[in-house]
Amino acid sequence: MERRNxxxxxEIVTPGxxxxxxxxxxxxDNTYELNGQIRAQIMGVKTYVDDAVTVIPLGGCxxxxxxxxxxxxxxxxxxxxxxxDINAPYPAPLHVSEVPWKVEFGDxxxxxxxxxxxxxxxxxxxxxxKIQVTMKDSGLRKIEGGQLVEIxxxxxxxxxxxxxxxxxxxxxxxxxxxxxxxxxRIWVDGDDANVEVAVEAIxxxxxxxxxxxxxxxxxxxxxxxxxxxxxxxSPQNAGDNREESQ
Amino acid sequence: MSGHTDMTxxxxxxxxxxxxxxxxxxxxKIEAGVLKNADGSxxxxxxxxxxxxxxxxxxxxxxxHLQDPTKAVIQxxxxxxxxxxSDRKRPGTDRRSVEISKxxxxxxxxxxxxxxxxxASIDVYIEILQANAGTRCAGLTAASVALADAGIPMRDLVxxxxxxxxxxxxxxxxxxxxxxxxxxxxxxxxxxxTDEIVLLQMDGNMTREELDHGLDMAxxxxxxxxxxxxxxxxxRYSDLAKKEGAGDE
Numbered sequence: 441m442e443r444r445n446x447x448x449x450x451e452i453v454t455p456g457x458x459x460x461x462x463x464x465x466x467x468x469d470n471t472y473e474l475n476g477q478i479r480a481q482i483m484g485v486k487t488y489v490d491d492a493v494t495v496i497p498l499g500g501c502x503x504x505x506x507x508x509x510x511x512x513x514x515x516x517x518x519x520x521x522x523x524x525d526i527n528a529p530y531p532a533p534l535h536v537s538e539v540p541w542k543v544e545f546g547d548x549x550x551x552x553x554x555x556x557x558x559x560x561x562x563x564x565x566x567x568x569x570k571i572q573v574t575m576k577d578s579g580l581r582k583i584e585g586g587q588l589v590e591i592x593x594x595x596x597x598x599x600x601x602x603x604x605x606x607x608x609x610x611x612x613x614x615x616x617x618x619x620x621x622x623x624x625r626i627w628v629d630g631d632d633a634n635v636e637v638a639v640e641a642i643x644x645x646x647x648x649x650x651x652x653x654x655x656x657x658x659x660x661x662x663x664x665x666x667x668x669x670x671x672x673x674s675p676q677n678a679g680d681n682r683e684e685s686q
Numbered sequence: 687m688s689g690h691t692d693m694t695x696x697x698x699x700x701x702x703x704x705x706x707x708x709x710x711x712x713x714x715k716i717e718a719g720v721l722k723n724a725d726g727s728x729x730x731x732x733x734x735x736x737x738x739x740x741x742x743x744x745x746x747x748x749x750x751h752l753q754d755p756t757k758a759v760i761q762x763x764x765x766x767x768x769x770x771x772s773d774r775k776r777p778g779t780d781r782r783s784v785e786i787s788k789x790x791x792x793x794x795x796x797x798x799x800x801x802x803x804x805x806a807s808i809d810v811y812i813e814i815l816q817a818n819a820g821t822r823c824a825g826l827t828a829a830s831v832a833l834a835d836a837g838i839p840m841r842d843l844v845x846x847x848x849x850x851x852x853x854x855x856x857x858x859x860x861x862x863x864x865x866x867x868x869x870x871x872x873x874x875x876x877x878x879x880t881d882e883i884v885l886l887q888m889d890g891n892m893t894r895e896e897l898d899h900g901l902d903m904a905x906x907x908x909x910x911x912x913x914x915x916x917x918x919x920x921x922r923y924s925d926l927a928k929k930e931g932a933g934d935e
Contacts, residue, residue: 500837
């Protein structure tokens with residue numbers, strides 16, 4: 441996470457808007473320079489990061505970045521690979537050498553089938569935007585049970601919260617297991633009633649991502665839906681902020 | 687440009703049949719994000735024109751042979767509804783809609799940063815719900831708002847407006863009667879930040895001086911349309927913020 445300047449103007453800019461003069465700031469993400477002026481390239485919120493001016497997008501499609509953990513849905517099977525849909529403009533091939541099992545040639549469908557949901561990591565994205573994904577990392581696996589929620593990928597950072605505060609609260613208060621994929625898919629598993637509240641809470645986060653004090657409001661929402669018992673902050677939920685092992 | 691009429695298109699006071707002055711454009715209403723299922727959308731009214739634009743993508747390019755390994759392709763489909771004109775329009779693609787689709791796609795290619803999405807396609811659908819001259823300008827204006835609404839990186843928005851000649855007057859933003867019985871129709875689309883021209887056509891005849899004068903008016907009007915486009919995009923998010931402030935739906 442980059443450090444952001446304290447004077448954070450929450451100004452919405454549209455493509456072509458002049459953000460700053462280029463001798464004052466450097467052009468950051470989603471900006472371009474034209475005749476000594478830095479202009480926005482995308483619709484979003486103008487933000488200063490150190491000495492650069494950037495635009496945080498308000499929407500748009502997910503572009504995979506090496507190292508991202510994502511939730512993929514298998515949509516095609518080949519003799520030595522699977523194709524996963526990871527919500528990006530490009531298909532993500534998962535090769536048999538990148539899964540934790542020993543798969544014979546042509547035996548792929550015994551392990552993963554069309555429609556299966558898997559936790560993946562982006563192994564590589566090359567300059568022509570060809571993607572490779574892997575399942576060979578700790579915590580990556582096929583998902584069974586639970587519920588999948590899809591939100592705009594740009595709002596994922598709000599679901600995680602500052603150093604995982606939001607996601608930690610969601611986990612503790614709803615007693616659910618959550619996995620957040622950078623591509624905007626969130627997997628929630630737990631008791632039916634709790635999952636329902638967690639999903640609703642995530643929808644609130646998505647709808648109100650732009651507003652301040654979101655964590656507190658989500659907390660009071662969950663409290664109103666699920667009266668917290670004394671032992672709500674159960675210790676088994678204090679794992680890392682991404683994933684709970686089974 | 688085709689027919690003849692006894693109608694006075696522009697009277698001695700320089701007032702047109704719909705009460706506008708020669709350098710006045712029709713009232714414009716733009717709304718972004720009107721469709722839920724598309725990635726980006728826009729509804730636009732200019733005078734009696736009603737246009738709906740929707741954008742999908744960038745997504746995997748189908749059919750595959752259209753893919754470009756260096757950049758995204760913009761696939762545009764301009765379509766007029768059967769009920770958009772006073773006689774029933776025969777539905778489906780015709781020569782005119784193929785031309786306009788190509789024109790709009792090429793205009794948009796100049797601003798969209800297609801090189802960021804190699805092999806992908808960005809699909810733009812423009813539906814003309816009601817037509818009253820100037821639909822290609824209206825369609826392009828709406829499409830660029832829809833693209834920005836979809837969060838697609840682009841250099842700038844593209845405002846478009848027409849100028850022309852009717853009853854020997856150079857006029858801005860022609861309506862149906864002026865288009866049909868006037869002497870020239872010149873649609874123009876620009877990139878406001880650089881004043882580049884991305885679309886310019888001329889149907890009919892004008893002198894060089896008339897064209898220069900008409901384009902001056904159209905450039906000015908296009909910058910006004912640009913402000914409306916930006917306002918529409920920003921309004922979408924200020925509305926959202928207001929709704930949040932009021933609490934749950």
